[in-house]
Amino acid sequence: MPVNSRFVDELRAIVGSDALVLSPEGRLAYECDMHTLYKGQPDVVVLPSRVDEVQRIVRLCRRERVPIVPRGSGTGLAGGAMAPTGGVMVAMNRMNRVLEIDIPNRCAVVEPGLINLWLTREVAARGYFFAPDPSSQMVSSIGGNVSTNAGGPHCLKYGITTNHVLGLTIVGSSGEPLTLGGKVWDRPGYDLTGVAVGSEGTFGLVTSITVRLTHTPEGVKTILALFATIDAASEAVSAIIAAGIVPAALEMLDDVVIRAIEAGVGAGYPGDAGAVLLIELDGPRAEVEMEAERAVALSRARGALSVRVARDEAERALLWKGRKEAAGAIGRIAPSFLLQDAVVPRSKLPQIMREMQAISARHRVLFANVFHAGDGNLHPLICYDDRDPDELHRAKAANEELLRACIDMGGSVTGEHGVGVDKAQHLGLQYADADLNFMYRLRRVIDPEGLMNPGKLLPSHPACGEGFRARRPVLPEGAWV
Amino acid sequence: MAVSVRSLEKAFASLVGRERVVDDPVKLGGATIDGCVPRFIVRPAAVDELSGIVALACEERLAVIPRGSGSALELGAPPSRLDVVIDLRDLDRVLEYNPDDLTASVEAGVTLGALAKLLSDRRQFAALDPPGGTSRSLGGITATNAVGPLACRYGAMRDRLLGVRFVQADGVVTWGGAKVVKSVTGYDIPKLMVGALGTLGVLAELTLRLHPMPEHEASWLASCDTLDAAGTLVAAILESTLQPNRVEIVSRGALEALRLGAAVAAVAVSIASVEPAVAAQEESLRSLVRANGGTLNPASPGWWDRYGDVVMSSRVTIRIGTLPSEVARTVGAVERLLGPAVAVVGSAATGTLHALLSECQVQAMASAVGELRAMLAPFGGHATITRGPRALREAIDPWGPTDPGALALMRGLKDEFDPHRVLNPGRFVGGL
Structure with missing residues (x-):
């Protein structure tokens, strides 16, 4: 049965009128996530507040064979939270409570709509944080993070979302809630929690999440090193890893991004810098001190043009400023960009950057690079002008070619954004x-x-x-x- | 089409060579698992050979038990049937080692010790230390989700396994995951394989994330007068800014087995980092122990090896999952239920404990395990018999109860991927 008025009446009986979005204008806001190339309006958006509502919604959709699209904050980058074939979108934003904080066991139980950073704010005073830190963490929901198995700059040391999820409650397509995992580790049986994380809503609607909380480190040091070339910066990355140092974050910006940032907000990068390497170390204070000294020496030995170490929190924020502004700054040099997040083995970074230059020349499109150098997770922004169909076509071809190059080097199609509709057709590469x-x-x-x-x-x-x-x-x- | 015993032997031999098929009754008798004598032992030396063996077994509806070092053959329920033991120890090649990427790909039969030897040249390690350690195969550690004290800092195999090649029950070679440290492309299949006891596929190759080996490590034993004091100390350590890589609780019985005298309980801690950071943390640890009324002494050299040996030398092992906050109470319950002969060791940080006994009175132990499970259930804890005589694992379900909804899904997966129950039949959770 299609979504008709009788169906909507039944939905209304479950959640009430104020939890339905029916008007075309209202549904417009739900037609895509942050990957705006893919659009598909749901027939109706429903915002449940309780697990029993979620169950009844699923049972109704199952009875009427209507597809269900889950959605958190809609900040995904792969076209996951949009409705290509219509149906019911279940937006989890109203289920955003912290259900329990259990400091002795270093975990928390939260609802899926809770914003990532809110959890850290909730537990920071007690000396803890929630480690997965996608750049969207001020707005993205933990349910969304679970769905895409989100990463972030600090995942190099702390691991991605799946390493921090202990258990889930999911309402599967049967409409029954399923309890997977929990506070206690390693329940016997298949690790269904591990499979559900990153399943992009195909497992069902997550209604609660048990997450691990991580100790706030005793010390943090942030270092900014400028290099003439990406190659030189990549060598410094390899040297740091070879020295047995696992920084909390190891981020790189290329010359295109540096120029874009300097043309805009400015972060004090000199014009001749071809690469910025941001190194963050955290852990016991004495360890951080010694590793920071070594990282500085290794950067200098690999030809760093300059190395700055933040002396306090304000300076640390300044060093991060350029990195955080990067995507916004690109807007100044191109009206639109395609963003992908393929991965190569870290040691292949110089090679893939050279390949990227060749692809860029071949297809006459500009690549801007800001990426997680420590784990080889690229984030090329492929610039194009959306008023020029040929440029979009060339950008897509360049994107495709780059993905293939990454896979040929032993990499992965997506490191942290997920598959969605955007990359589904690329799975065959991997x-x-x-x-x-x-x-x-x-x-x-x-x-x-x-x-x-x-x-x-x-x-x-x-x-x-x-x-x-x-x-x-x-x-x-x-x-x- | 049915195949006679004689021709099955020929068929296996044509897949792997005559010398890799064992059908000598004496040798087969030595490979008995829970009283089930296999009809063949086959030793593949390549993934293709493994694939052929499993395909043939499936075609003939034979029951297969894959084995690595053989240290966990008493894990789970007794097999419902057994025809072929697939011995994976000749799948022993390291396929790739990329020190700059901190990754390695190995065949499933590679032992932890062999890998460690290779990695130590570059001062890297796999950060896995299950009981029985170095002689165990990485495939076995993955299939049984074996876990040791280092999980406190580094997590377990689920946090280490990036990619996996396995042979499905019909012989189809399948890959899941990636060879890089970060990938979210499709379902996280490696997670499905960890702890699945080879019931959805026989593990053939593993790609692991590695860690740099810390420059300096020191270990201590904090002796306590009461179990409660040990529990309080553990909580204090875990709440502090210390970054230990192991925090283990050691019961009275375990201290006796280790010939470490008269304390009621102890907490074993190791800290690894650069030397000044270890020294600074030792000071903090010392004051924490003092404040909690314990006595801190450096652990003797080789301590962690002996510690692991204690786990491996028991006749009965029960692996317990409890909350970190309930560790001391759980140890107390185990001592009360299983008597003074029991030794309990395990990670206070992760709540994974091992209860160890050198003897087994089946009925008494079965009812004790039942009571223990009842005590753990309210907060989601569990107890699994990971080693013990067949009679014990028949008297009580070695895995314990599973959530019915989750079990239905697990059964659905098994029905889909191994409908003829070729792989490890009957041994896994819920009789899968």
């Missing part, structure tokens, strides 16, 4: 048919009717369809009797 088929069957077990966020995460591909049979090993001949 996975063989048998691998895709395994994921497809996994999804079918979780959601047999395919109601949960259809069209996302997995491609439409022969290996993701009924009737596909992976090639099996050839058994020996002549053994049969």
Whole structure:
């Protein structure tokens, strides 16, 4: 049944009128996430406040075979929280409570709509923080972070979202809440929590999350090193890692981004700098002191033009300023950009940067780079003018070519943004048919009717369809009797 | 089409070579698992060979048990049937080691010790230290989710496994994850394989995230007069800004097994960093211990090896998951339920404890485990018999109860990926 007035009446009976968005203008705000190239309006947006409402919404949609698209703050970068085939969008923003803070066990239980940074604010005074720190953390929801398995600058040392999720409650397509994991580690059985994190809503609607809280480190040091070239900066990165130092963050900006920042807000970068390397160390004070000295010496030995160490919190904020302004600054040099987040092995950074220059020249598009150098997670912004269809076409071709280059170097299609609709067709670069088929069957077990966020995460591909049979090993001949 | 025993032997031999198929009754008898004697032991030396073996087993509806070093063959319920033991110890190549990327790809039969030896030249390590340590295979550590004291700082295999190649029950070779430290492309399949006891696929290759080995490490033993004092000390350490890499609780019985005298309980701590940072943290640790009425002494050399040996030398091991805040109370409950002979060790930081006994009276122990589970259940704790005689694991479900909703999903996965119950049949949670 389509979403008609009777269906809407039933939804209204569940959540009340003030929790429905029906008007075309209202739904417009929900037609895309931050990847604005992909648009699809839901037929109706519903904002539940309680688990039982979520259950009844799912049961209704299941009965009427209406697709469900979950949404948090809508800050995703892969076209995950939009409705390509319409249906019901379930926005979790009203379920944003902290349900429990358990300091002795260093964990918290929260609802999915809670904003990432709010949790850290809640526990900071007691000496803790929530480690996953996507750049969107001031606005993105923890449910969204779970859905995309979000990363961030400090994931180099602390790990990504999945390393900080102990348990989930999920309302699956059956409408029944499922309790996975919990405060106690390693419950026997398959690690379904681990599979659900990063499943982009295909597992169901997450209604509560048990997260790990991390101790605020005793000391922090932030270092900014300027280099003439990306190659030189990359060598410094390798030297720091080879010295056994795992910084909390290791971020790099290229010359295009540096010039864009200086043309705008300005962060005091000299004009001849070809690369900025931001190094942050944290941990026990004595360890941070010694590692900072070493990181400074290693940067100088690799030809740093200048090295600055922040002396206090204000200086630290200043050093981070350029990094945080980067994406905004690009707006000054190009009206639009494609953003991707492929990964290469860290040691391949100089190689992929050279490859990127070649791709940029071939397709006549500008790349601007700001990335997590420590884990090889690129974030090229591929600039184009959206008034020129040919430029968009060239930008897409360059994007495609760069993805292939990253995979050829042993990398990954997406390091932290997720697949959504944007990268679904690229999964075949990283996975063989048998691998895709395994994921497809996994999804079918979780959601047999395919109601949960259809069209996302997995491609439409022969290996993701009924009737596909992976090639099996050839058994020996002549053994049969 | 059915195959006779004779031709099965030929078929396996044509896949891996005659010398890699064992059908000698004496040798097969030595490979008995829980009283089940296999009809064949097959030792593949390459992933393709492993794939062929599993495909053949599936075609013939044979039951397969994959094994690595063989240290966890009593984990789980007794197998419902057994035809082929696949011995993975010849899948022992390190395929890639990229020190600059802090990653390594290994075949599943590579032992932790062999990998450690390779990595130590570059002062890196896998940061895994399950009981039985160096002789265990990385595939086995993954399949059983074996965990040791270092999980306090570094997490466990689920935090280490970046990519995995496995052979599905029908023989199809499948890859999940990536070879880089960060990837969210598609479902996180490596997570599904950790702790799954090879019931969804036989592990063939693993890509691991590595860590730099700290320059300096020191270990101490803080002796306490009461279990409660040990619990308070643990809480104080975990609340402090110390960055220990191990915080273990050691019960009276464990101290006796280690011949460490008369304390009621102890807390074993190690701190690793650059030397000045270890020295500074030692001072903080010393004052914490003093404030909590304990006595701090440096641990003797080789302490952590002996500690692991104690876990491996027991006849019965129960792995307990409890809350860090409930660690002392849990140790107390175990001592009360299992008697003075029990030794309990484990991570106070993660709440993973091991209760160890050198003897087993089946009925008494089964009811004690039941009571222990009842005590742990209100806060989501659990107790799994990870080693013990078959009779014990028949008298009580070694895995304990599982949430029915989650179990239904697990059963759905098993039905999808191993409908004929070829892989480790009957051993896993819920009889899967």
